[in-house]
Amino acid sequence: xxxxxxxxxxxxxxxxxxxxxxxxxxxxxxxxxxxxxxxxxxxxxxxxxxxxxxxxxxxxxxxxxxxxxxxxxxxxxxxxxxxxxxxxxxxxxxxxxxxxxxxxxxxxxxxxxxxxxxxxxxxxxxxxxxxxxxxxxxxxxxxxxxxxxxxxxxxxxxxxxxxxxxxxxxxxxxxxxxxxxxxxxxxxxxxxxxxxxxxxxxxxxxxxxxxxxxxxxxxxxxxxxxxxxxxxxxxxxxxxxxxxxxxxxxxxxxxxxxxxxxxxxxxxxxxxxxxxxxxxxxxxxxxxx
Amino acid sequence: xxxxxxxxxxxxxxxxxxxxxxxxxxxxxxxxxxxxxxxxxxxxxxxxxxxxxxxxxxxxxxxxxxxxxxxxxxxxxxxxxxxxxxxxxxxxxxxxxxxxxxxxxxxxxxxxxxxxxxxxxxxxxxxxxxxxxxxxxxxxxxxxxxxxxxxxxxxxxxxxxxxxxxxxxxxxxxxxxxxxxxxxxxxxxxxxxxxxxxxxxxxxxxxxxxxxxxxxxxxxxxxxxxxxxxxxxxxxxxxxxxxxxxxxxxxxxxxxxxxxxxxxxxxxxxxxxxxxxxxxxxxxxxxxx
Numbered sequence: 001x002x003x004x005x006x007x008x009x010x011x012x013x014x015x016x017x018x019x020x021x022x023x024x025x026x027x028x029x030x031x032x033x034x035x036x037x038x039x040x041x042x043x044x045x046x047x048x049x050x051x052x053x054x055x056x057x058x059x060x061x062x063x064x065x066x067x068x069x070x071x072x073x074x075x076x077x078x079x080x081x082x083x084x085x086x087x088x089x090x091x092x093x094x095x096x097x098x099x100x101x102x103x104x105x106x107x108x109x110x111x112x113x114x115x116x117x118x119x120x121x122x123x124x125x126x127x128x129x130x131x132x133x134x135x136x137x138x139x140x141x142x143x144x145x146x147x148x149x150x151x152x153x154x155x156x157x158x159x160x161x162x163x164x165x166x167x168x169x170x171x172x173x174x175x176x177x178x179x180x181x182x183x184x185x186x187x188x189x190x191x192x193x194x195x196x197x198x199x200x201x202x203x204x205x206x207x208x209x210x211x212x213x214x215x216x217x218x219x220x221x222x223x224x225x226x227x228x229x230x231x232x233x234x235x236x237x238x239x240x241x242x243x244x245x246x247x248x249x250x251x252x253x254x255x256x257x258x259x260x261x262x263x264x265x266x267x268x269x270x271x272x273x274x275x276x277x278x279x280x281x282x283x284x285x286x287x288x289x
Numbered sequence: 290x291x292x293x294x295x296x297x298x299x300x301x302x303x304x305x306x307x308x309x310x311x312x313x314x315x316x317x318x319x320x321x322x323x324x325x326x327x328x329x330x331x332x333x334x335x336x337x338x339x340x341x342x343x344x345x346x347x348x349x350x351x352x353x354x355x356x357x358x359x360x361x362x363x364x365x366x367x368x369x370x371x372x373x374x375x376x377x378x379x380x381x382x383x384x385x386x387x388x389x390x391x392x393x394x395x396x397x398x399x400x401x402x403x404x405x406x407x408x409x410x411x412x413x414x415x416x417x418x419x420x421x422x423x424x425x426x427x428x429x430x431x432x433x434x435x436x437x438x439x440x441x442x443x444x445x446x447x448x449x450x451x452x453x454x455x456x457x458x459x460x461x462x463x464x465x466x467x468x469x470x471x472x473x474x475x476x477x478x479x480x481x482x483x484x485x486x487x488x489x490x491x492x493x494x495x496x497x498x499x500x501x502x503x504x505x506x507x508x509x510x511x512x513x514x515x516x517x518x519x520x521x522x523x524x525x526x527x528x529x530x531x532x533x534x535x536x537x538x539x540x541x542x543x544x545x546x547x548x549x550x551x552x553x554x555x556x557x558x559x560x561x562x563x564x565x566x567x568x569x570x571x572x573x574x575x576x577x578x
Contacts, residue, residue: 005369005537007376014369014537020498029339030497032332034368036325041373043321050318051365051374058361062351072347076340079323080294080303084330085340087296208319209309248294248303 011038057200064199068160070104074201077101077247078210086231093228093286095137100249102231103219105158110148110172116271118186119173122166125154125188127267127276128258130234133181134222134283141181142285145224148174149185151217156193186270189258189277190216192241205246212246215239216258220283227285234281256281300327346489353488357449359393363490366390366536367499375520382517382575384426389538391520392508394447399437399461405560407475408462411455414443414477416556416565417547419523422470423511423572430470431574434513437463438474440506445482475559478547478566479505481530494535501535504528505547509572516574523570545570 003013014034021027046054064071076082082101090099113119120127134145150172152158159170177183194212196202205212216236223229235242237255260277267274292302303323310316335343353360365371371390379388402408409416423434439461441447448459466472483501485491494501505525512518524531526544547566556563 002532004532004539004541005372005376007373007380010369010373010376017499017533018497021496022498023496026496029333029335030493032329036329036332037368037370038373040321040325041370041377043325044318045377046318046374048374048378051371055359055361055365058347059351059354059359062348063354065348065352070344070348072344076344079326080299081326081330082340083294084296084299084327085335085337087294087299088330088334089337091296204319207310207312207315208307209311210306243291243293244306250293252293 010042011035014038057204060200068163069196069199071199071201073102073104074195074199075204077103077249078195078201078205080248083248090228090230093137096228096284096286097222097230097232097282098251098253099230100232100251100254101247102221103247103249105160106148106150106219106221107160107169107172110150110174111169113173113175113185115175115178115182116184116186117173117175118271119149119171120153120186120188121170122153125191126260127272128187128189129184129270129272129276129278130187130218130281131182131184131278132281132283134177134183134224134285135181136227137284137286139284141177141179142224142227143177143179143181145177145181145183145222145227145285146174147177147183147185148172148221148223149187150219151187151190152193154188154191156191161196186272187218190218190236192216192236192239195246210246211241211244213241214245214247215241215250217249222283222285224285227287230283230285232283234279299331300324303327346493349489357452358485358488360488360490362391362393363484363488364493366392366538367484367490367494369537372537379517379519382426385517385573385575386511386519386521386571387540387542388519389521389540389543390536391510392536392538394449395437395439395508395510396449396458396461399439399463400458402462402464402474404464404467404471405473405475406462406464407560408438408460409442409475409477410459411442414480415549416561417476417478418473418559418561418565418567419476419507419570420471420473420567421570421572423466423472423513423574424470425516426573426575428573430466430468431513431516432466432468432470434466434470434472434511434516434574435463436466436472436474437461437510437512438476439508440476440479441482443477443480445480450485475561476507479507479525481505481525481528484535499535500530500533502530503534503536504530504539506538511572511574513574516576519572519574521572523568 086099159166217233258277262275375388448455506522551564
């Protein structure tokens with residue numbers, strides 16, 4: 001005989017119904033979700049109208065999602081949950097490169113380019129050279145590591161946000177490190193840009209009194225068999241939004257300088273126009289146990 | 290200068306960004322939501338794969354919703370949140386009829402019928418007479434109170450779940466109390482039925498090891514200007530699922546007996562066939578302050 005619902009024991013009564021759950025991990029997660037959900041509702045005591053608005057938000061956020069837009073990932077991002085997830089899942093990696101959020105704009109199947117290749121296909125923005133080494137946590141070079149990099153164009157939009165205005169796969173590319181663990185690619189200097197605000201998540205950002213801007217950054221996913229997959233960004237250290245990233249992605253160790261320079265010889269050597277800017281970022285991957 | 294993200298202070302750091310929120314209630318709700326969300330994530334430490342499955346669930350639940358189906362309300366129902374909401378919003382109504390969940394199948398604009406009218410339009414099931422009085426908390430009759438009632442047909446489906454099989458507005462009707470506060474309507478004996486399990490909420494019910502059944506019931510919304518709107522059900526007291534309602538809606542005070550009877554004279558008087566069943570349920574509304 002189950003107990004009938006009461007306000008005082010509401011969470012316990014719902015949790016008791018998990019008695020026949022056969023998946024202990026699912027049971028643990030659902031129990032925690034139910035307890036926090038009930039505690040939250042009791043704490044704020046929503047009116048029926050507020051509950052209806054919550055249902056509308058939940059519904060609209062799912063309905064905003066399609067192949068090109070993941071509004072729930074954006075919700076997770078702006079509430080700091082994505083960043084918390086990345087942090088929890090990448091602890092205790094002493095000396096290794098810190099992770100940050102994946103974000104909603106990663107696309108599988110970016111073009112595989114030669115070292116030093118140019119990911120910019122629209123010709124806009126200040127030319128930029130990015131390079132560094134991928135090593136293990138002891139600094140030993142990792143040859144054959146894969147880098148998947150992406151960023152917005154100089155107007156602050158990812159290619160998938162402007163399918164009619166940008167070439168497909170603009171500012172996306174995959175690279176492999178050389179025998180010394182080196183990587184390099186050409187791109188344009190990243191710019192700060194707002195996360196999309198035309199959906200339900202934009203509405204709550206606005207109602208929270210928050211701006212939607214992310215400081216200029218380039219996304220990286222770095223992988224090598226036997227090593228932990230790294231999802232991170234590099235950030236322009238002097239960006240005006242560096243301490244107020246809408247998705248909380250910034251970590252001190254991920255700040256880099258995009259140094260502007262007017263060195264025609266060096267530019268020629270790199271296959272670039274002058275002036276250009278350059279950033280260096282070394283990456284340390286954690287070996288899997 | 291905002292603080293950069295850290296695991297230890299993650300919720301505080303996100304909450305600090307509400308500093309410019311101009312709506313104190315929204316700020317209070319978002320702060321509580323953020324704190325519980327971060328506490329939940331820290332408690333269960335989801336893997337990236339679990340987080341992805343959560344994003345898929347959240348997305349699919351919104352995408353399951355349309356004019357006829359509100360999967361988020363169903364999620365709220367099966368997690369006991371809807372019932373908690375109803376309970377919180379209808380406390381301290383001593384002597385008044387208890388509320389229960391609205392459920393996802395209410396439809397505006399049900400036909401207005403004369404007292405004693407029949408809401409069953411498909412002719413299936415055992416004829417049933419439902420009657421009672423609507424009074425204030427002191428038992429004084431309330432004339433002109435409106436009742437909006439709905440239930441499944443004898444096969445256990447609401448009309449909106451079977452638009453091609455059931456007549457429109459089958460088992461839905463609106464009634465007004467007479468000068469003595471009396472109401473009466475004809476219908477069919479309600480049956481137990483499962484909540485829809487073909488969507489993401491059905492998946493989690495299944496994974497929780499829970500059944501999807503609701504004990505037999507009839508929904509009521511009772512309104513009168515100056516009185517608190519009552520959203521409730523009456524439940525068949527001897528239903529096999531009476532102590533395990535998938536949406537936690539059952540309260541002791543809402544149990545009624547659907548008495549089967551074979552009284553040809555009484556049936557004729559009520560305009561019914563014999564045998565039939567009858568249920569009586571008096572309703573007390575709380576006066577608004």
